[in-house]
Structure formats: C-alpha cells, structure tokens
Amino acid sequence: MSTCPEHIVQYMHEYLDGDISREHEQELRAHMRNCKDCQKHMQELTSTIAFVKSAAVIEVPPNFVEQVMQRLPKRKMRSGVQRWLRRHPFLVAAAMFCIFMSASLFSGYKNDQEFSVTKQPNLQVEGQTVIVPEGKTVKGDIVVKNGDIVVKGAVDGNITVINGKYMASTANVTGQIEEVDEVFEWLWYKIKSNAKSAWSFIDKNE
C-alpha cells in the first residue's frame, strides 16, 4: 500500500461519508480492483463502522426524569422578576428615588423629636409650652415642634403645631392655625413647606 497514492484513502472516507463525486468514485473503484492492500483497508474501515454501530442502546438510569425535575430551580418567578426589572430601568430608577426620598423624610421625622419653636419677640416659653402673653402681639409665623402653644394675646401670622396642642381662649390669630400629629400629616406638611420654599426661591430668582 506504500505505493498507493495518498488520495485513495481520502476517497475511501469520502465514499463512507456518502459525498464522493462520480470521478473520485470511478478512480477509487479502478484502483481497488487491482490493489489488495486497499481492498483490505476499505474492508477494515467498513467493519470498524459496523462494529461501532452495533453498540447497544444504553439504558437511562431509573427515575432520571424525576431527578431532573427535582433539581430544577424552584419556580420561574425570580427570573421573571429579574427580566421585568431589566426591561423597565426607568420605573426601577423612579422607585429607588421614592424609597430614598421617603427614607430621608422618615429619618428626618425621628430626628425632629426635640422641642423647638420659631424665635419671635414677645414669646414666653415655659417647659414645653409656648405662651403668647395677654396684650402682646406676635408679628410673623410661629412653628412649634413637640410642644404646645397657648395664645392669650394676638398673633399676626400662621401658627403650626407639630406633635402638640393649640390652646387659645380669646385668641386673635390673623393667619391659619394648623396642628400636625401623625407621621403622614407631618410628611405632607414637610413636602408642602419644601415646595413652598422651592417656589419662593424660584420667585426670588426671577
């Protein structure tokens, strides 16, 4: 076989793959007619194929399907949520913004547990109670946090009481009186005042 052209073996494989051209097949047949070695080579190849093809079907281990089903990740929910998040980046960003905003407002609520009052002349402070004395007039708004206010005199402006009581007898208040107790009311008040200050800031700039 050492004298046989190399491409003859190549043609054998083309023949075995079933994609040999007419010319190659004729050349292969012509060569094999006179070449014992190549006949033997071809014979060995075909019996090799027959040998591999006689492999029996391998039995799948029992309960294979059940085991796969048990090993599957539980529910597609997580990946479903992930896919949704990936598809709606803007909504995710907006939600994150809301969460952080409210978190900062709530933490602000906790920090604001101390008593405080807007500084105005003519105001008296007794413990956690702010008093507008009789016969006196306070000009401007008053905000009382975590304390009560008693108005005996007159107030020329708004009164806001957060976490406290507004008490008045013969009060004379020209502006609005607002009591804020609950967290959400406080939140609303905070948003309103932020908006107001933002608005006045814009007004000033114009």
Place this chain on the structure above:
Amino acid sequence: MDALVNKRIKQVLKGDQHAYSDIVSLYQQKVYQVCFRMLNNQHEAEDIAQEAFIRAYTNLHTFDLERKFSTWLFRIATNLCIDRIRKKKPDYYLDAEVTGTDGLDLYSQISSNDRLPEEEVERMELQERIQYEISCLPDKYRMVIILKYIEELPLQEISDVLDMPLGTVKTRIHRGREALRKQLSNL
C-alpha cells in the same frame, strides 16, 4: 415531534414547569447516551446529563424556536462533557518528568498505560469491548464518532452541535475511523 416540543417549550416559558418533564423524557435517552459514551462512567454521565437538562431549562428563554431543539440540547450536553473531561485531566503537569524514570514524562506513561493487555481486551463481551474501544479514542475524535455512528446525526447537524465547520467535522471523522481501525487491527 418538533411541533410538540415547541408547544411544550412555550408552556414552560409561560411558567408551567411541569411541561418540562415531557421534554426531559423525550430526550433523556439521547443525552444520557452521549454523556455515557463520552465520559465512560455511569455516575458522571448521569450527573452531566441532568446538568444539561437543567442548563437548558434555565436558558430556555434564549432558545430560538426556529431552530432544532435537539441540536441546541446536544450542544449544551457536549460542552458539559468536554468541560468535565478537561477538569479531570491534570494536564498542567503532564510535561513534568516522572521521578525515577529516565526522561519519561507523563505523556509517555499515559500512552503506554492507555490500553489494557491484549488478552484482557479479547476476553471482553462485545458491548463492553465497543465501549472500551470508543473510550480509547482521543476526545475530539470520540465526540464526532459518537454523534455520527451512535446518535446517527447527519454531518451538518454534527457541525451545528459542535459549532465547527463541516470540513473540520469530516476530517475528525476520517481520523477517528482510521484510529479505530488501527486499534481493532492491532489485535
């Protein structure tokens, strides 16, 4: 069959996990067969075949319904088999000289220890012998021979499964056949 498979895939994608069991029972035989012939070990074959179905499940949303599911599944399974074989081989120190042997490295050891003594091979039952001869083939020839002659896939499909040009597949099959022929004629 493809229509049924696509129907099941759509059901799974909609969240019906149970529909996947039909897909597994339909293909378990083929996938396990490839893994077993490739890895030559029942436990490893079972583990890798299960892993292939799980990977297919978790990546099902990336499957293109226009394509053939079995080709896609075979690709996952064959890749897992190749990865497993690579991990098993401590190839990083194959070049190292073996102490106490004159200039012998592990390559020569492996090739000399690769085959069992002739008498032992001749005593094997036919099926055992087939599995043994396949397992003696180099990995890259073994894979194409299994897909071609045991799974009986067309050459083009083998090229799709292995993501390899058709010409490369043919060359490997030719060399695989020659290698097997030599193994068998040695005895």
